[in-house]
Amino acid sequence: MKKKAFLDVSISICPRYKAPYADASWYAISLASNIDCGVCGNSWSPKKSQVDRLLLEFLLDKDGNVIDIKKKQIEDK
Ligand SMILES: [Zn+2]
Numbered sequence: 310m311k312k313k314a315f316l317d318v319s320i321s322i323c324p325r326y327k328a329p330y331a332d333a334s335w336y337a338i339s340l341a342s343n344i345d346c347g348v349c350g351n352s353w354s355p356k357k358s359q360v361d362r363l364l365l366e367f368l369l370d371k372d373g374n375v376i377d378i379k380k381k382q383i384e385d386k
Pocket residue numbers: 323324325326327328346347348349350351
């Protein structure tokens with residue numbers, strides 16, 4: 310049985326120039342933190358501009374090194 314680790318990720322798009330971002334959901338959605346866009350300098354809420362959310366599943370070897378990555382869609386947005 311392989312070990313697994315998970316990361317809940319939200320994809321959002323800066324409303325000004327449409328630059329896409331991937332952030333940890335606990336930060337972007339649960340805390341509803343604002344993000345400073347590196348492209349246009351706009352400060353915006355990824356929670357309001359969220360377009361997708363997914364769970365990344367990391368398959369690990371016995372030492373914890375990543376062997377493979379899978380994704381799962383999360384319905385709750
Ligand atoms: Zn921007």
